[in-house]
Every structure is written in structure tokens, then in C-alpha cells.
Amino acid sequence: MKKHAAILMAAVTLAAACLGGCSGNGTTHTGQGGVQHVRLMVWAPSEDQSIDSGQWLQKSCDAFAAQHPEYDIEFIYGVADEATAASQVAQDPEASADVFMYANDNITTLTNAKAAAKFGGIYREQIESTSSETIVNSLTLDGFLYGVPFTTNTWYMFYDKSVFSEEDVKSLDAMLEKGVVSFPFTNSWYLPAFYVANGCTLFGDGTDEAAGVDFAGDKATAVTDYLIDLLDNPNFVVDSDGSGMAGLRDGSIKAIFTGSWDAASIHEILGDNMGVAAPPAFTLNGEEKQMMAYAGSKAIGVNATSDYMLPAIQLAIYLGSAEAQQLHYELRNVVPCNTELLARPEVASDMLVAAQNDTFDRTSILQPFVAAMSNCWSPVENMGKGIRNKTVTHENAGEQTQAMNDAMNSDGIS
Amino acid sequence: MKETRQVSAKRKRFVTNTIVHIVLAILAVIWVFPILWVILTSFRAEKGSYVSTFLPKSYTIANYTRLFTDTTILNFPKMFGNTLFIAVCSCILSTFYVLAVSYCLSRIKFKMRKPYMNMAMVLGLFPGFMSMVAVYFILKALGLSEGGLIRLALILCYSGGAGLGFQIAKGFFDTIPRAIDEAALIDGCTRWQIFYKITLPLSKPVIIYTVLTSFIGPWVDFIFAKVICRANADYYTVAIGLWRMLEKEYIDSWYTCFAAGAVLISIPIAILFMFLQRFYVDGMSGAVKG
Numbered sequence: 001m002k003k004h005a006a007i008l009m010a011a012v013t014l015a016a017a018c019l020g021g022c023s024g025n026g027t028t029h030t031g032q033g034g035v036q037h038v039r040l041m042v043w044a045p046s047e048d049q050s051i052d053s054g055q056w057l058q059k060s061c062d063a064f065a066a067q068h069p070e071y072d073i074e075f076i077y078g079v080a081d082e083a084t085a086a087s088q089v090a091q092d093p094e095a096s097a098d099v100f101m102y103a104n105d106n107i108t109t110l111t112n113a114k115a116a117a118k119f120g121g122i123y124r125e126q127i128e129s130t131s132s133e134t135i136v137n138s139l140t141l142d143g144f145l146y147g148v149p150f151t152t153n154t155w156y157m158f159y160d161k162s163v164f165s166e167e168d169v170k171s172l173d174a175m176l177e178k179g180v181v182s183f184p185f186t187n188s189w190y191l192p193a194f195y196v197a198n199g200c201t202l203f204g205d206g207t208d209e210a211a212g213v214d215f216a217g218d219k220a221t222a223v224t225d226y227l228i229d230l231l232d233n234p235n236f237v238v239d240s241d242g243s244g245m246a247g248l249r250d251g252s253i254k255a256i257f258t259g260s261w262d263a264a265s266i267h268e269i270l271g272d273n274m275g276v277a278a279p280p281a282f283t284l285n286g287e288e289k290q291m292m293a294y295a296g297s298k299a300i301g302v303n304a305t306s307d308y309m310l311p312a313i314q315l316a317i318y319l320g321s322a323e324a325q326q327l328h329y330e331l332r333n334v335v336p337c338n339t340e341l342l343a344r345p346e347v348a349s350d351m352l353v354a355a356q357n358d359t360f361d362r363t364s365i366l367q368p369f370v371a372a373m374s375n376c377w378s379p380v381e382n383m384g385k386g387i388r389n390k391t392v393t394h395e396n397a398g399e400q401t402q403a404m405n406d407a408m409n410s411d412g413i414s
Numbered sequence: 415m416k417e418t419r420q421v422s423a424k425r426k427r428f429v430t431n432t433i434v435h436i437v438l439a440i441l442a443v444i445w446v447f448p449i450l451w452v453i454l455t456s457f458r459a460e461k462g463s464y465v466s467t468f469l470p471k472s473y474t475i476a477n478y479t480r481l482f483t484d485t486t487i488l489n490f491p492k493m494f495g496n497t498l499f500i501a502v503c504s505c506i507l508s509t510f511y512v513l514a515v516s517y518c519l520s521r522i523k524f525k526m527r528k529p530y531m532n533m534a535m536v537l538g539l540f541p542g543f544m545s546m547v548a549v550y551f552i553l554k555a556l557g558l559s560e561g562g563l564i565r566l567a568l569i570l571c572y573s574g575g576a577g578l579g580f581q582i583a584k585g586f587f588d589t590i591p592r593a594i595d596e597a598a599l600i601d602g603c604t605r606w607q608i609f610y611k612i613t614l615p616l617s618k619p620v621i622i623y624t625v626l627t628s629f630i631g632p633w634v635d636f637i638f639a640k641v642i643c644r645a646n647a648d649y650y651t652v653a654i655g656l657w658r659m660l661e662k663e664y665i666d667s668w669y670t671c672f673a674a675g676a677v678l679i680s681i682p683i684a685i686l687f688m689f690l691q692r693f694y695v696d697g698m699s700g701a702v703k704g
Contacts, residue, residue, distance in 0.1 A: 043645045045663075050486035078645030081661070088644050095554055097645065242463035245666055249462060261663045265461070 038071045038308045040315060043080040043088070043097035047332060054331035056324075064318045071311050082153075082298045089115045089303060098306040099316050103153055104138045104296045105369050107146055117302040117309065118144040123317055130322065130338050138297040138366050147299030148320030151334050154295035155190060156359040158248075158266045159255035161275040169255075169275065172282040172291070179254035182237040182244035185227075185388060188380035189294055190257060195223050196292040198284060202368050202376065209370040216405035224397040226284050227387050238388055260335055263352055276355035278363040295364035297337065329353075372411070379407035455673035463669040477674040488668070490675060492648065493655040496565065498682065500651065501633040503569045508576035508628035513621065516583035517609050521595065534578045542575065543637060550641050559642065564649040567642055572632040579627075586620040587613060622690045630683060652679050 040061075048057040057077060065073045078097055080088050086106030089096040090113035102110065110116035119127060124145050128136055135149045159169055163179040175181050184190040192200075198219045204211035230236050237247065239256060247253030249269050256266075257279065267274050279291035300316040302309070318324060325336040329347065335356045341347055342357065367373075383404045386392035392400045451468075456477055458470035481490040519527060549571060553559050558567040590613060598608045614621065636653040643649050656675050659668040 046487045046647060047663075052484075052486040079647035080645040081663070083661070085645075091641070091644070092550070092554065095559060095644075242666065242669075243466075246462045246464040246466065249460070250466070262666060265666045 034070065035072045036070060036311075038073045038311045039076065040073055040099060040308060040312060041076040041078060041097040042315070043078040043085055043100040045081040045101070046079045048101075048328075049077055049079065056328050056331045060319055060324045060327060061315070063323070064315050067318070068311070068314065073311065086110050086301075089113070089301075093303055093305045096303055098303050098308060098312040099319070100301055100303070101150070101298060102147070102301050103298050104147070105367055105373075107139065107141055107369050108371055110146065110301065111141055115304055116146045117304045117306070117313065118146060119148070119302075119313065119316075120145075123313055126317060127320070130340060132337070132339060132361070134360070134366065135297050135337055138295075139299050141369075147301040148316050149297045149299045149337050150320045150325055150328065151298045152295060152337050152356055152360040153259070153298050154293050154356065154359050154364050155257055155259040155279075156293065156355050156363075157255055157257050157277050157279055158262070158270075159275045159277065160248075160270055161273045163254040164275065166275075166277075169277045170280055171288075172280040175255060175280060176233055176235045180235050180237055180247070180252060181255045182239040182247055182253045183257050184240065184244070185231070185238040186240050186381060186384040188377045188384070191380050191384045192376075193279060193291040193293050194227060194282070195220055196365055197282070197289040198223050202365075203370050203372070206366045206368040207370065209372050212372075213376060213405065213408040215408055216402055220401045220405065221398045222284060224383070224387070224392065224401045225394055226282070228392065228394060228397065231387055260333070260352060260356060263333065274351075276351045278355055278359040290363055293359055293364040294367035295360050296367045296369075375411050376408045379404045382407075452673050452676050455670060456677045458670050458673075461667060461670065463665050477670045478678075481671050481674055481678070488655055488658060488664070489647070489650075490652075490655055490671075493650050493652045494678070496649055497633060497651040497653075497679075500565055500568050500572070501629055501682075504572035504632040505625060505629040507569065507573035508631075509621070509624045511573060511576040512580055512583055512624050512628070513614070513617075514609075515577040516580040516587055517613060519580060520584045520587035521592075521608075521613075522605075534580070538578055546638065546641055549638075553642065559644075560646070562649075564643060564646055568632070568639060568649075568651075571638050571642065572635065573628075576628060583617075583620050583624060586617060590616055618693045622693050626686065626690060629686060633679070633683065 042057065042061060044057045047053045049055060058075075061073075061075050065071070065075075080097070080100060082101050082103040083106075085097075085100045086102040086109045089100055089102075090109045093113060093115040096115070107116070127145065127148055131149050135152065136145065139145055139147045139149060157169065159175075160179070164175055168174045168178060172181070192202075192215075195215055196202075200213075200215045200220050200223070201211075202213050202215075203209055231238070237244075237253060239247075239253075244253055244256035244258070245262065245265065248256055248266065258266075263276075279293055281288050281290045283289070300319045302312045302316045306312045320338075322336075322338045322341045325334075325338045325341055326347075328334040329336050329341075333352070335353050336342060336347060337357075342353070347353055383392065383400065386400060454468075454470055457473045457475065458465070459472040459474040459476070460470060485491060519531060550559070553567045553570075557563065558570070594612055594616075595608050598612050603611065634653060635651070636657065639651040639654055640657075643651070643654060652675065656672055656679075658664065659672040659675070
């Protein structure tokens with residue numbers, strides 16, 4: 001079956017290269033009048049399909065079908081959110097959706113299972129022409145492109161405008177003087193922002209697994225020392241298990257770090273006072289350092305074992321197009337990433353879109369998705385917990401930072 | 415002299431009892447604490463997953479109504495229905511399997527009896543999850559991994575291995591004297607008639623026990639349901655639904671509903687237990703009297 005899939009793949013890449021005209025992959029059935037019957041299974045999060053949030057998926061798929069009279073498409077919808085879709089597809093590609101949505105940190109799960117189709121030819125050009133280079137890189141592995149990006153995925157800062165001015169939110173130190181700031185200190189998706197700010201690196205530029213993690217030496221120890229002091233600041237509160245959100249709700253906390261998924265709840269709490277901004281800079285030994293968030297993307301992927309490869313690829317392209325992204329934004333506030341769409345004034349003026357894109361472009365690094373990245377989560381989390389529990393102190397900061405670095409560079413077996 | 419000794423013995427008993435009761439009360443509080451907390455959270459009006467006070471500041475039943483009215487994203491009533499259906503069917507099937515296997519092993523002597531019991535013992539030592547991937551692919555090969563047949567697939571999963579868990583029921587059947595069976599045989603009963611006319615009525619406690627365990631298994635199972643349901647949201651069970659409520663996109667607005675859901679799923683088990691407990695206690699006084 002794998003061989004079969006490979007042939008299919010080759011056929012599609014070829015079809016893509018010769019401007020997509022032919023449908024000669026042998027497994028599709030052509031009905032009467034040259035209309036091809038196509039059965040496409042599409043997986044998306046339940047909000048994309050629910051009536052309350054506008055049925056983005058159904059509307060977009062219907063629009064796609066209307067644009068392609070050459071296909072007689074039967075859509076089958078399934079529920080799989082971006083975080084878990086990749087593992088669902090990898091579990092059994094043949095019984096999975098032809099088109100699905102996934103978060104880019106799962107890309108190796110898909111490629112290891114040989115479950116993701118590569119986008120080539122005109123399709124790749126089309127994606128590259130409407131997306132920023134960074135976001136295309138976030139979906140590229142060994143030179144192959146594995147999906148159509150439709151949004152960026154990162155975290156940034158939500159704050160109370162009545163407490164902090166737009167000038168304040170550029171600096172964590174200025175903020176801490178004015179109000180209480182809560183940060184997910186024990187969450188390893190957030191904490192590395194401080195280390196990366198001071199020149200620590202993960203896998204070279206994020207793709208070089210052999211380069212390993214560099215969270216060691218004086219630069220990292222300086223950050224650990226800074227974090228120990230930061231925790232002693234009475235205006236700094238650790239956010240864990242939703243305590244930041246609860247604090248925002250009861251007014252004891254004025255700024256938290258999270259992403260677009262909490263935007264609606266925060267808007268409900270702060271109303272017009274809600275401000276959104278990229279992570280601030282902080283002062284380390286007299287120098288200004290910019291916090292750098294982990295960033296990724298969410299993309300529409302195509303199953304490499306799909307029986308209807310060409311329509312599947314075309315549907316994926318459509319679901320990631322400016323038109324579909326705009327509908328997604330209107331119905332569900334999904335921040336678009338299409339460069340044409342972002343240039344439009346009504347989109348560009350949206351605070352959330354601006355902050356998310358500013359974070360993505362300026363104050364983030366691509367979250368590495370090399371396999372060894374899986375060793376990097378627990379050591380950082382343990383460092384955060386160690387600092388919170390006061391087991392990491394100024395006396396042993398160097399030693400503990402080195403231990404974290406060693407653990408990040410080891411899979412714990414060898 | 416005699417009196418004072420009596421008084422001091424009384425006092426000593428009183429002191430001991432007091433200490434014992436205090437310790438028991440503390441233990442009871444610790445034990446009930448999490449349950450109480452879940453119930454309180456299910457009635458909490460403040461949103462969010464984290465609160466700074468133990469007792470909610472205001473109470474509401476909106477969390478319960480939301481579970482049954484806000485069904486477009488997480489369809490709780492449907493999941494509840496799916497789970498109930500699957501659990502009831504699996505319960506009936508597994509109970510029958512367990513009792514039938516136990517009866518055979520207890521009453522009929524056949525060549526493979528000992529080897530079968532040994533094999534079941536050894537197989538029982540392995541966790542069921544080990545076979546999960548194989549089970550999934552077998553179900554897929556049979557065409558049971560899509561659409562409405564998912565329910566059947568889950569019922570088969572939960573009840574299929576029941577025959578291996580015969581030990582307790584067999585142990586119970588062994589305590590029913592053979593003489594009763596022999597008397598029935600002389601009166602002209604078949605094996606099957608002995609089973610349902612003589613043995614079963616005498617075995618209420620163990621039937622109750624089997625029913626309870628085979629209902630709770632599928633009712634609370636998460637992992638098989640997750641592997642088999644995959645993206646078919648229409649066939650999700652309650653366990654998957656509750657798990658999804660805690661994902662980062664939902665946790666802030668669904669957390670209190672999650673607690674409400676947790677309270678609701680404990681109700682069928684509680685009812686089943688309260689209703690069947692009577693027989694359980696009755697039966698424990700002995701299988702056969704006289």
C-alpha cells in the first residue's frame with residue numbers, strides 16, 4: 001500500500017508540475033459527462049463546523065465545490081482539532097481524512113508516518129506567493145512543503161489599558177512598577193522566552209538537530225539569576241492552572257501571557273480596556289533584552305494516501321486561500337496569515353491581528369520541530385518549578401542551569 | 415472501690431471511642447473532600463478553571479443547563495446517550511459471558527478446563543491496552559470503525575474479553591453444593607435448566623457484583639473509546655467529551671460544566687449501586703441455608 005501511495009504521490013506532483021490538467025492517477029472514477037465523482041473526508045475542529053460559530057468548514061467546502069463543476073464532491077466531515085489531528089492521521093493514514101488541519105509542531109509525526117502529501121509545482125508557488133517566508137519555513141522539512149498555512153500560532157501579552165500605557169508594555173520592568181503581571185513561569189512553552197532573549201539557541205537555527213541546544217554558560221546563568229530576582233518582585237505572579245485568568249477576572253492581575261484562544265474570555269473581562277501586545281523586553285544587567293516567544297503555524301494538510309489527490313490538494317489550497325481565511329476571521333476571529341489579507345486596512349487595524357503578527361515577525365523564534373525537541377520540555381519546566389520552589393538559588397544557579405542544558409541535550413537513555 | 419474501677423473503665427472506653435471517632439471523622443472529611451469540591455464547582459457561578467476561594471462566591475445551575483443546551487461544539491446529551499447505550503449493552507453481554515464461563519468451569523469437568531484456567535490467568539496478567547492497536551486494525555478490517563458501527567465495535571471491545579474474568583464468579587459457584595445440582599438432574603433438569611433455575615437464583619450477590627463491574631468498565635473507559643472513535647464526533651463517549659472540555663481552547667469557559675458533567679456521570683453508577691446493594695448484602699449472608 002505504501003508503494004501504491006508513493007506512485008500516487010509521484011503522479012500528483014507530476015500533475016501539479018504540468019499545470020494540474022490531467023487526472024491520470026488511475027484510482028478515480030469518471031462519471032457521466034466528464035464529471036468526476038470525488039469522496040473527500042475533511043477533518044477540522046468542532047468550532048469550524050458548529051452552527052453557532054457560522055459553519056466555516058461547510059461554507060468553504062461548498063464554495064469550493066461551486067468553483068469546481070468538474071467534480072461531483074461528496075464531503076464527509078469529522079472532528080479533529082489542530083493539536084491532535086496529526087496523531088490521529090498518523091495512527092492510520094488510510095482511514096483518515098483526505099484534508100485535515102494541524103499545528104506545525106506535529107509535522108514530524110506526520111512525516112514519520114508518511115502521511116502528509118508534499119506540495120509542489122504551481123501549488124507551492126501559490127502558497128509561497130501569499131505567505132511570509134517564515135511561515136512557509138515553519139511547514140518545510142528537508143526542502144519539502146507539507147501544508148497550506150492558514151494562521152500563526154504563538155503567545156503574546158494581554159493587558160489592562162487603564163493600568164499600562166502603550167509605552168509601558170514595551171518593557172517588563174516598566175510594567176512591574178505599575179501593576180501586577182502574571183506569567184506562566186512553570187510552563188515550558190513560555191519560559192524559554194527569557195533564555196532565547198539572551199542568545200540561547202535551540203538546534204542552531206531551529207532545524208539543525210546535530211547542533212543541539214545551547215542553554216548553557218554565562219548567558220543562560222545570567223537569565224536564571226534574573227528569573228530568581230523576578231520572582232521576588234511583589235508585582236510578579238506565577239500563572240499556573242488558570243490562576244492568571246482568575247486574577248484578571250477578580251482584578252488582582254493586570255497583564256497575562258496567553259494566545260488568541262483566550263481572547264474572547266479576556267475581552268469579556270476587560271471590555272474596551274483590553275490591550276494586546278507582543279511580549280515586552282526586560283533589562284538584564286543593564287542591557288535591554290527582547291523576550292522571544294515560540295511561534296508556529298497551523299496548516300491544512302493533505303493525506304498522502306488519499307484516493308483523490310488532486311481535488312484534495314485543490315481543496316487544501318482553497319481552505320488556505322485569502323477568501324477562506326477572511327471568512328475564518330469574520331466568523332471565528334482566526335487571525336489570518338495571508339499577506340494580501342493582512343495588508344487590508346480593516347484587518348491590519350485589528351489589535352489582536354496586529355499583536356499576533358508583530359509577535360510572529362519580530363519577537364519570536366520558530367519553535368523547532370526536530371525530534372530531539374521532545375527532550376526540551378521537561379527540563380525547562382523543572383527549572384521554572386525549581387525557581388518557584390526556591391530550590392534554585394543564586395548560589396547554585398550556574399550548576400542548575402548547566403544541569404538543565406545537559407538534560408535538554410539528552411534523551412535520558414544514552 | 416469496685417465502682418470507681420467501673421467508672422474509670424467507662425471513661426477509658428469513652429476516651430478511646432472519642433479518639434477513634436475523631437480520627438475517622440478526619441479521614442472521612444479527607445475522603446469526601448474531592449467529591450464535595452467537584453459538586454461545589456459544578457454549581458459555581460464564577461467562570462474559569464482557577465478560583466482563590468474554596469467555597470464559590472455565588473451559585474447557579476446554569477452549568478447543568480448549558481451541558482444540555484449548548485450542544486453545537488460539545489454535544490453532551492448525545493455523548494451521554496452513546497455511553498449509556500454502550501455501557502448497558504456491554505454490561506448485559508459481559509455478565510452473560512462471565513456467568514456462563516464460570517458455571518461451566520465450576521460444574522463441568524472437561525479436558526481443557528485446567529489449561530484454560532491457566533491460560534486465562536496468564537492472559538489476565540497483561541494490560542488490555544497492549545492489544546489496542548491490534549484491536550483497532552481488526553475492527554477496521556471488519557468495517558466496524560466507521561459510522562454507526564462504532565458503537566457495536568465498542569460494545570464488542572468491552573464485552574469480548576469478559577470471559578477471562580471468571581475467577582470470582584467461579585469461586586462463588588463452587589460454594590453451591592453439588593448435591594442440589596444432582597437432585598435437579600434426578601428430577602429431569604438439563605444443564606441449562608440447572609443453570610438458570612437453580613444456580614442463578616442462588617447467586618444474586620455474585621451476579622450483582624458482575625453487573626456492577628461490567629457496567630462501570632465501559633462507563634468510565636477513555637482509551638479504547640479514543641482510539642476507536644477518532645474523528646467521529648457523533649459517537650464520542652462522555653469520557654472523551656469531558657477530556658475535551660479541559661483542552662486549552664475550552665477550559666476557561668467549560669471548566670464548571672466539566673464538573674457538572676462529572677457529577678452527572680456518577681449518578682447512574684450511584685443509582686445502580688444503591689439499587690443493587692440490597693441484594694448484595696442479602697446474598698453475602700450465605701449462598702444456601704439449611
